[in-house]
Amino acid sequence: MAAARVELAPAKIxxxxxxxxxxxxxxxxxxxxxxxxxxxxxxxxxxxxxLALSVGGPMAAGCGDVADNLVLKAARALSDRVACLxxxxxxxxxxxxxxxxxxxxSSDAAAALRLLARANRLALHxxxxxxxxxxxxxxxxVCLDPQTRVMRGIGDVLSDRIALPRLPAVLVNPxxxxxxxxxxxxxxxxxxxxxxxxxxxxxxxEGKWIGCGNGLDTLLPELASPGNDLEKPAIRLQPVIxxxxxxxxxxxxxxxxxxxxxxxxxxxxxxxAREARLAARRLRSEHPTWWIRPTRxxxx
Numbered sequence: 001m002a003a004a005r006v007e008l009a010p011a012k013i014x015x016x017x018x019x020x021x022x023x024x025x026x027x028x029x030x031x032x033x034x035x036x037x038x039x040x041x042x043x044x045x046x047x048x049x050x051l052a053l054s055v056g057g058p059m060a061a062g063c064g065d066v067a068d069n070l071v072l073k074a075a076r077a078l079s080d081r082v083a084c085l086x087x088x089x090x091x092x093x094x095x096x097x098x099x100x101x102x103x104x105x106s107s108d109a110a111a112a113l114r115l116l117a118r119a120n121r122l123a124l125h126x127x128x129x130x131x132x133x134x135x136x137x138x139x140x141x142v143c144l145d146p147q148t149r150v151m152r153g154i155g156d157v158l159s160d161r162i163a164l165p166r167l168p169a170v171l172v173n174p175x176x177x178x179x180x181x182x183x184x185x186x187x188x189x190x191x192x193x194x195x196x197x198x199x200x201x202x203x204x205x206e207g208k209w210i211g212c213g214n215g216l217d218t219l220l221p222e223l224a225s226p227g228n229d230l231e232k233p234a235i236r237l238q239p240v241i242x243x244x245x246x247x248x249x250x251x252x253x254x255x256x257x258x259x260x261x262x263x264x265x266x267x268x269x270x271x272x273a274r275e276a277r278l279a280a281r282r283l284r285s286e287h288p289t290w291w292i293r294p295t296r297x298x299x300x
Contacts, residue, residue, distance in 0.1 A: 004091075005118055008040040009111040010146050011096050011171070012103030012139060013260045013267055013297055016226035019187060027138075027154045028184055033226070035164065035297040036146040037171065041095050041108055043071065045115040048088035051075055055092045062098035062177070070109035070136055077132035078116055086120050097291055099177040101261030106139035113144060148298065165216065167297040168276040172248060172283060173265040174290050176238040183262040186233035216271060220255055227258070234263035241266065247287065251279045267297075 013035050020029040041057070053071050055063050063069065071090050079085045090112060096104040113129050116122070122129065124145060133140040138155035150159040235241045241264050248257035248268035256269040270276045276294040283292045 004044045004046045005115050006042060006044045007111040007115050009043055009096075009104070009107035009143070010040040010298075011037040011295075012107055012143055012146070013037055013169075013171075014101070014228065015223055015258070015297075017228040017230055017261065018226045019184075019229040022188060023154075029153060030151070030155070031226070032151045033148075033162075033223070034142050034151050035148045035167070037102075037169070037295040037297055039096070039171070039293050039295050041104060041111070042093040043108055043111040043115065044091045044093075045112070045119065046089045046091075047086055047119055050089070051079075051087040052089040053092065054089070055094055057092070057094035059094040059097055060092075063092075063094055064098075070105045070140070071112040074109035074112045074132055074136040074140065075116060077135050078113060078128065081128040081132055082120065082122070085116065087116075088119070090115075097173045097175075097177075097265065099179060100173050100265045101178070101259065101263045102171075102265050103139045103143060103261065106137050107143040107146070109133070109136050109140045110143035110146070113140075146298075164219065167216065167219075168270045168273045169295050169297050170248070170251075170268045170270065170276050170279045170283065171260075171265055171293045171295055172244050172268070172287075172290055173292075174238075174240045174244050174287075176240050176264040178234055178238055178241075178263045180262040182237055183230050183234045186236055187230060189233075216255060216269065220269075223256060228260075230262050231259045234259060238264050240264070244290070247283060248279075251282065254279065265291075269297075 015033045015035055017032040022028050053066050053069055055066055096102050113132060117124055117129055133144045134156050141156055142151045142158055147161045148164050244266045245257050248254055248266055251268055253270045253275040254268040259266045280292050280294040
């Protein structure tokens, strides 16, 4: 039997998320500064005759029907594009909350594509991998090579890698699942009928940050203005998100508290890894039912 290959599928964090406009086809043009955490799902792959997936881990119960899992969708999308693609069995250890604004399912799908690329000796820059990622889901392309980037369009337009300082943080999810489509629907109900697309806010920052070792003091003013346009509509659907943000903002040393993606996971940025660990310990004592993890957000 062939040895199993293993890939981590790291949590995706939207440091900023701006909704530019709603397109005629119903999709939304966005702009988001994306980083990845050092906590992750784990996906293994063993080559075989049939495509299959099994799911375990502490968050497996929230994954729904295995047949609908994005890992299988991504594998089929790549098989449609690569003749005689070697498939096999995936085993997913689900450690990240589901429907949580962390891009967990998308990151799992991207990890599946990386595993298939290795098993089939495909280069990661093979355009067929990116094509498969795009048809699998909006967040899959940015997760394919999990590096700090600006994501635009409907998630299919990616900047070059961006170098940021490593950011100590604490992630908090109150156990509330939020469907992305419901959050965008709530946004549309409260946004102007014709929101005028503005110039992308992060254009000038990409070059400014590339290759720089800027500290948190330099970074925070740049993060303050874009914010997360999905935060308010998500709070309307799940008011507990506002409780999470207040709890994070009240932590000693918390420099920024914000929701990631379409929620309900929120993050707090702190100065040091020790402060992040202490913050997580304090929050666990105050909110024992919440999912709480100290982490470092990779700098690219």
